[in-house]
Amino acid sequence: MKLTVETPEQMESLGLKLSGYLRPGDLVLLSGELGAGKTTLTRGIGEGLGAIGTIQSPTFVLARTHKTSGGPKLVHVDAYRLASALELDDLDIDFENSIVIVEWARDFLDEVFESWLLVEIDRSDANDVRVVEISGVGPRWQGVEIAVSD
Amino acid sequence: MELKLLMAADAAAVIQIEQDLFGSEAWAERTVLSEIENPFTHYIGIFDGGLVGYAGLNSVPASFSADIQTIAVAAGSQGKGYGKLLLEWLMDTALQLGAEQVVLEVRADNDRAVGLYNKFGFEQIDLRKRYYQPSGVDALVMRAKVNQPVVLGIESTCDETGVGIVRGNRLLANALHSSMDEHAKFGGVVPEVAARAHLEAFEPTLKKALDEAGITIEEVDAIAVANGPGLAGALMVGIGAAKGLSLAHNKPLYAVNHLVGHVGADVLERGTVSLPTIALLVSGGHTSLLLVRDLLEDVELLGETIDDAAGEAFDKVARVLGLPYPGGPQIDAIAATGNPKAVRFPRGLSLPKDMEKHRFDFSFSGLKTAVARHVEKAEILGEEISKPDVAASFREAVVDVLLTKAIAACQMYDVPRLLLGGGVVANARLRQVATERCREAGIELRIPKFSLCTDNGAMIASIGAQLVMKGKAPSSIGFGAESTLDVTQVQTH
Amino acid sequence: MLLAIDTSAGTSAAVFRGEKLVAFELYDDPFGHAENIGLAIQKVLATAGISARELTQLAVGRGPAPYTGLRVGIAAGTSLAAALGIRPIGVITLDAVGLQYATGRVLVVADAKRKEFFAAGFDAGQQVLPPSVLSAVELAEKTDFEHVSGVCDARLVGQYALHALAKGDDLSDVSALYLRSPDVTPSPGKKVTG
Numbered sequence: 001m002k003l004t005v006e007t008p009e010q011m012e013s014l015g016l017k018l019s020g021y022l023r024p025g026d027l028v029l030l031s032g033e034l035g036a037g038k039t040t041l042t043r044g045i046g047e048g049l050g051a052i053g054t055i056q057s058p059t060f061v062l063a064r065t066h067k068t069s070g071g072p073k074l075v076h077v078d079a080y081r082l083a084s085a086l087e088l089d090d091l092d093i094d095f096e097n098s099i100v101i102v103e104w105a106r107d108f109l110d111e112v113f114e115s116w117l118l119v120e121i122d123r124s125d126a127n128d129v130r131v132v133e134i135s136g137v138g139p140r141w142q143g144v145e146i147a148v149s150d
Numbered sequence: 151m152e153l154k155l156l157m158a159a160d161a162a163a164v165i166q167i168e169q170d171l172f173g174s175e176a177w178a179e180r181t182v183l184s185e186i187e188n189p190f191t192h193y194i195g196i197f198d199g200g201l202v203g204y205a206g207l208n209s210v211p212a213s214f215s216a217d218i219q220t221i222a223v224a225a226g227s228q229g230k231g232y233g234k235l236l237l238e239w240l241m242d243t244a245l246q247l248g249a250e251q252v253v254l255e256v257r258a259d260n261d262r263a264v265g266l267y268n269k270f271g272f273e274q275i276d277l278r279k280r281y282y283q284p285s286g287v288d289a290l291v292m293r294a295k296v297n298q299p300v301v302l303g304i305e306s307t308c309d310e311t312g313v314g315i316v317r318g319n320r321l322l323a324n325a326l327h328s329s330m331d332e333h334a335k336f337g338g339v340v341p342e343v344a345a346r347a348h349l350e351a352f353e354p355t356l357k358k359a360l361d362e363a364g365i366t367i368e369e370v371d372a373i374a375v376a377n378g379p380g381l382a383g384a385l386m387v388g389i390g391a392a393k394g395l396s397l398a399h400n401k402p403l404y405a406v407n408h409l410v411g412h413v414g415a416d417v418l419e420r421g422t423v424s425l426p427t428i429a430l431l432v433s434g435g436h437t438s439l440l441l442v443r444d445l446l447e448d449v450e451l452l453g454e455t456i457d458d459a460a461g462e463a464f465d466k467v468a469r470v471l472g473l474p475y476p477g478g479p480q481i482d483a484i485a486a487t488g489n490p491k492a493v494r495f496p497r498g499l500s501l502p503k504d505m506e507k508h509r510f511d512f513s514f515s516g517l518k519t520a521v522a523r524h525v526e527k528a529e530i531l532g533e534e535i536s537k538p539d540v541a542a543s544f545r546e547a548v549v550d551v552l553l554t555k556a557i558a559a560c561q562m563y564d565v566p567r568l569l570l571g572g573g574v575v576a577n578a579r580l581r582q583v584a585t586e587r588c589r590e591a592g593i594e595l596r597i598p599k600f601s602l603c604t605d606n607g608a609m610i611a612s613i614g615a616q617l618v619m620k621g622k623a624p625s626s627i628g629f630g631a632e633s634t635l636d637v638t639q640v641q642t643h
Numbered sequence: 644m645l646l647a648i649d650t651s652a653g654t655s656a657a658v659f660r661g662e663k664l665v666a667f668e669l670y671d672d673p674f675g676h677a678e679n680i681g682l683a684i685q686k687v688l689a690t691a692g693i694s695a696r697e698l699t700q701l702a703v704g705r706g707p708a709p710y711t712g713l714r715v716g717i718a719a720g721t722s723l724a725a726a727l728g729i730r731p732i733g734v735i736t737l738d739a740v741g742l743q744y745a746t747g748r749v750l751v752v753a754d755a756k757r758k759e760f761f762a763a764g765f766d767a768g769q770q771v772l773p774p775s776v777l778s779a780v781e782l783a784e785k786t787d788f789e790h791v792s793g794v795c796d797a798r799l800v801g802q803y804a805l806h807a808l809a810k811g812d813d814l815s816d817v818s819a820l821y822l823r824s825p826d827v828t829p830s831p832g833k834k835v836t837g
Contacts, residue, residue, distance in 0.1 A: 034466055035519025039457045053634035057458040057515075059465070060435035061308050061381045065633045086823055089756065090345060091383055092711035094674050112757055123519075349714045349819060353725055367726045383711040386677040390715035393681035394722030397688075398695050403681075627681035 005130040011037040015044020017148040022099045024072035029105035032121030038103040063091050073098040080104040085112050115140035156186050156193035163201035167224045194239050202227040205236035209247045211421030216249035246619045248319030258288040299371040299618040303611025306388030307380025307408045308435050311351040313359040314608025316615050321418040323362035324608040327351035345383035352391050374614025376408035378632035385631035402624035405643040406613045412571035414612035415602040426565045430556040433572035434461030439510045451637045453510025461574045463514035470522045481541045488542030495520050497551040549580050560593050567594045575603040647801030649704030650716030651736045654679035657797035658691040666690035676715040702732040702804035706820040707761040732804050733817035736795035737774050739803035741765035750785050753793030776822050
């Protein structure tokens with residue numbers, strides 16, 4: 001599904017709504033240019049899940065794990081500095097028991113996972129409006145309808 | 151009966167005892183007051199239905215030395231062990247202040263006092279003839295050594311593997327291995343992932359630290375390890391290593407907060423950290439503003455980044471400008487010939503509407519996007535842009551927002567001290583503007599040397615040492631890695 | 644006295660007096676290595692009634708195994724050894740399991756995630772197929788072996804260490820066995836679009 005997002009607040013709010021669809025074992029891939037709003041969206045997801053600790057860009061640290069209030073862990077990954085699936089492996093994330101969000105997701109993730117929710121954020125509009133496209137890939141998302149309207 | 155720090159209001163009671171005990175050699179009222187109020191002295195009083203005894207210590211942090219200014223017990227309260235109590239407090243305070251020796255003068259004819267000092271390890275080192283006037287009695291100068299704990303600290307929160315060793319507040323060793331060095335390499339089997347590098351780097355770094363300090367692991371009194379915040383996989387290597395070292399010779403182990411470690415770094419340069427202080431920590435992984443009233447008990451997070459860390463913004467903007475890694479030095483290099491006022495880039499979270507929820511928070515994402523847009527627009531229009539100007543203007547925006555908020559915090563909390571920490575401190579423009587603005591605002595600026603600012607093991611050791619000096623119990627051995635941690639938790643377990 | 648440490652699956656430690664196992668502690672949690680490593684070592688030393696200083700040998704499991712956990716055991720073991728002035732010994736976990744099968748041809752198989760498997764082949768305890776990463780298809784092709792579980796622990800690591808040392812094998816390599824080697828090519832320029 002495609003929708004437009006005009007402000008950072010709306011992006012966060014979208015994340016909040018999306019969080020309702022996520023379960024332990026889920027993987028969300030965020031794709032978009034520098035400054036598209038990936039971390040902002042993650043902040044909204046984190047809020048929805050009751051994540052503890054400020055959601056910050058994990059570019060440097062590679063991955064940040066947040067406990068959530070009575071729920072699965074939220075692992076926020078930034079693959080910007082990772083060169084291969086190997087390095088993602090090396091992070092040894094507890095995928096089964098966590099909700100994992102990966103920014104700067106890349107081709108090598110195909111080798112590793114079966115299902116994911118792909119969120120592509122396009123900020124090519126001159127007016128700072130983002131176009132967000134959400135699509136579920138793989139068996140997990142078969143028949144799941146994400147109803148997060150503008 | 152209670153022990154309490156002396157206040158100006160206690161001066162009158164002190165003078166009374168002074169006159170009773172010392173007559174013509176008693177301290178003048180003026181002296182008593184200035185002693186009590188001196189920030190470098192520490193005066194304690196024993197109260198038992200009024201003041202019955204007092205003692206004072208003067209510390210000289212940079213020289214790792216402290217002087218006992220006086221110990222006095224009122225005539226009617228002697229023989230109750232108050233002298234010993236006061237001396238214990240003085241020695242304990244000297245330990246906590248990082249002193250390696252305590253010096254005092256005592257009347258040569260005061261056998262009882264000399265006997266007490268001997269019991270506490272004081273030995274005569276000098277004689278001052280006819281020192282006390284008008285009686286003409288000699289003074290013995292005595293000195294006792296203070297056994298400062300030797301602490302080994304381990305840092306593996308992100309890219310750096312650090313092992314540092316301190317003795318109290320004194321730096322003995324700071325060994326560092328950075329996997330960043332590997333990053334620019336081409337060819338060969340290079341462990342690109344931080345955690346692998348940590349495992350390989352730990353032992354050589356440990357050895358380097360022990361060699362530098364000239365000690366063996368048995369001589370270490372305690373181990374400290376940063377168990378967060380940071381990358382879990384990397385942290386786990388440090389934690390595993392710390393536990394191994396701890397179990398070998400049953401050394402107490404302390405799990406500490408990496409971020410507070412950056413404040414601890416300052417102790418190693420000056421022998422003390424002046425408190426309270428605002429601390430601005432800026433690195434690739436962190437941008438945080440702290441209010442530190444007590445290094446171990448009272449650290450408050452005033453604000454932090456809600457998206458990118460400042461160091462990260464440098465790296466990303468460097469990419470936008472087509473510059474190679476690492477971003478900070480690259481941007482600095484080309485900004486040298488650029489005009490910082492060429493482009494007014496946004497200072498994140500600085501608008502009136504941000505002040506309520508985000509007064510001391512930072513956001514560099516909008517700045518990063520603005521630079522990207524600026525470059526894109528020029529490309530679309532086929533215009534030439536001056537990279538030096540863009541770099542300089544970007545850098546200016548970062549420095550501006552960091553320091554504006556830091557100084558605003560100093561002013562709002564009435565704390566005239568600013569400490570900088572973290573790798574971005576390497577940025578000369580940040581240091582330059584910090585120096586200028588702090589001078590204008592009447593704020594004392596402290597920037598430890600670079601090797602202590604960047605992630606390192608010595609700063610972790612320093613926090614560990616403070617914990618040992620304060621008599622804090624070590625952590626239980628079952629702690630793990632915590633990739634996110636509150637700054638209010640200094641000893642995390 | 645030998646202390647064996649392994650964090651290739653759960654977290655475990657074992658103490659051997661001569662050839663005899665005198666203490667063993669295992670924590671199953673596949674994600675609690677950093678938390679449990681200290682406890683495991685402390686417990687086996689206490690059960691064996693010795694202080695760490697009385698150890699004369701130290702063996703660590705080198706994997707292959709999930710990385711972060713594996714590194715905890717190696718880090719703890721090599722640091723402990725360094726502090727005691729002992730040279731640590733490294734044991735490949737597949738070998739340790741393989742040794743347990745005195746007869747027959749076995750393929751010791753451990754989960755390598757990504758639908759792949761770590762495997763090594765043994766004939767009467769001797770390695771005949773070196774450790775490698777196999778796909779499910781390649782694994783199925785190895786019909787001339789009996790496939791057995793490669794889950795290892797400190798007991799097996801210790802037993803293998805004693806056995807190999809008696810034979811005079813060189814076990815001085817204590818590095819983690821990753822098997823999937825990192826890319827040799829330099830990091831490609833990261834795209835600004837992600």
